[in-house]
Amino acid sequence: xxxxxxxxxxxxxxxxxxxxxxxxxxxSAALAKEMVEKFRDFNEDGKVVAICPTLVAxxxxxxxxxxxNLKLGAQNVFWEDRGSYTGEVSPQMLIEAGCRYVIIGHSxxxxxxxxxxxxxxxxxxxxxxxxxxxxxxxxxxxxxxxKTDRRDFVLLNQLQQALGGIDISESQRIIVAYxxxxxxxxxxxxxxxxxxxxxxxIRLALDDMFGMQAVxxxxxxxxxxxxxxxxxxxxxxxxxxxxxxxxxxxxxxEEFYKICKGI
Ligand code: PGA
Numbered sequence: 001x002x003x004x005x006x007x008x009x010x011x012x013x014x015x016x017x018x019x020x021x022x023x024x025x026x027x028s029a030a031l032a033k034e035m036v037e038k039f040r041d042f043n044e045d046g047k048v049v050a051i052c053p054t055l056v057a058x059x060x061x062x063x064x065x066x067x068x069n070l071k072l073g074a075q076n077v078f079w080e081d082r083g084s085y086t087g088e089v090s091p092q093m094l095i096e097a098g099c100r101y102v103i104i105g106h107s108x109x110x111x112x113x114x115x116x117x118x119x120x121x122x123x124x125x126x127x128x129x130x131x132x133x134x135x136x137x138x139x140x141x142x143x144x145x146x147k148t149d150r151r152d153f154v155l156l157n158q159l160q161q162a163l164g165g166i167d168i169s170e171s172q173r174i175i176v177a178y179x180x181x182x183x184x185x186x187x188x189x190x191x192x193x194x195x196x197x198x199x200x201x202i203r204l205a206l207d208d209m210f211g212m213q214a215v216x217x218x219x220x221x222x223x224x225x226x227x228x229x230x231x232x233x234x235x236x237x238x239x240x241x242x243x244x245x246x247x248x249x250x251x252x253x254e255e256f257y258k259i260c261k262g263i
Contacts, residue, residue, distance in 0.1 A: 012046030014175060014220055014243035015260045016073060016136060017250025018103060019053045028057035029064060034253040036068040042260065043069060048243075049260050050101045051250065055089065062098030073101030073136070076109060079122035091130035102127055103136045103245070105162060107181045117161035124162055128172050136175045136245065137162050138224070139202075143182035152201055159205050168210055168218050175220045176202055177245040183225030185247060192234045195223050199240035229258030236263040 023031055035051060042049065052073035053061045062072050074097075078088035094102055104127065105120035120137070127135040139158040141151040159176070168174065178198050183190050190198075199221050206215045223235060224245030235241055243263060249255045 012044075012048065013263050014048045014050070014222060015256075015263065016101060016103070016175075016177075016222070016243070016245050017049075017051040017256055018075060018106070018224075018245055018247050019051065019251060020075070020108070020247060021054055022251060023053060023057070025054075025057045025060060028053040029060050031251065031253065032057075032061040032064040032070075035070060035256065036064060038253045038257045039069045039260075042257070044261070047260065047263075052101070052103060058094070058097040058099065066098065071100045072098045073103065074099045075103050075106070077102045077104065077123055077127060077133075079119070079126040081126070091127045091133050095130060095133055099133060101134050101136055101175070103138065103177075106138045107140060107179060107184060117158075120162050121164075121166075124174070125166060128166065128168070128174070134173045134175060136177050136222075138177045138179050138245070140177075140179040140181050140184075140225075143180075146180070146182065151198070155198060155201055156205050159202065159209070163206075163209060168214055170217065173218050173220070175222060175242075176206070177222050177224050178202060179224035179245060186226055189226040189228070189231050189235075190223070192238055195235060195241070196238045199223070199238070203240045227259060229255045229262065232259045232262035 050071040050073040052075050065072055074094045077091055077094055078085055081090050081092060104123045109115045124135050124137055127133050139155055141154040145151050145154045180190050202221050206219055220242035221240050222243040222245055227244045227246050228249045246259055249259060
């Protein structure tokens with residue numbers, strides 16, 4: 001794990017747009033062009049803004065964002081470098097396509113693709129081994145967990161399953177995205193006080209697992225779940241809040257820009 005990841009020093013706030021399966025190739029290219037225009041003069045406090053279009057649009061969007069203020073990310077990855085894995089894409093292939101970030105273990109993949117703890121763990125491991133790709137590891141409780149006071153346990157367990165036993169070198173970075181499943185796509189974000197609580201739990205758990213210094217240097221904790229240009233301000237100054245993973249609102253250049261300005 002000694003390879004140097006590009007941009008390895010801990011970055012400023014990071015805002016990642018997850019376009020899910022909502023834009024095809026031509027639509028993604030058009031939206032990327034609009035975003036590049038919108039973000040032309042965006043250069044605030046080392047903030048990093050990345051967009052994650054559908055797989056088939058990655059190379060096209062890469063051409064569009066290459067010389068802009070925007071970075072490229074992918075929504076999924078496989079844990080092997082190469083081989084007979086029909087339909088899958090390796091970390092190196094994503095890097096070749098221009099990606100700097102990759103979302104891992106999104107709750108929609110856990111739900112619809114039956115992605116389990118072991119798969120998520122292997123993906124994180126392989127992505128860290130690849131040069132220049134930062135994993136964005138999603139965790140978050142279901143509403144049922146929250147109502148039955150199991151949230152802390154669920155979060156700690158997901159963190160342990162995804163990251164337990166992984167060594168992190170000085171040059172590597174991991175982004176943990178706290179996404180309460182019940183808030184995703186619901187139109188209602190979590191209360192800021194609940195986000196602060198969850199981010200604190202995550203931070204303490206990471207400190208325990210990796211040591212405070214390593215966490216300070218290499219980890220960022222971001223929030224996802226119905227973030228909009230309107231509610232962004234209520235999250236922006238919270239403790240341990242390093243940015244956002246944005247779904248719906250990242251499909252509108254103006255709205256996404258507002259979010260990126262707002263944090
Ligand atoms: P949302 O999605 O912003 O539409 O709630 C967030 C996500 O799924 O990452």
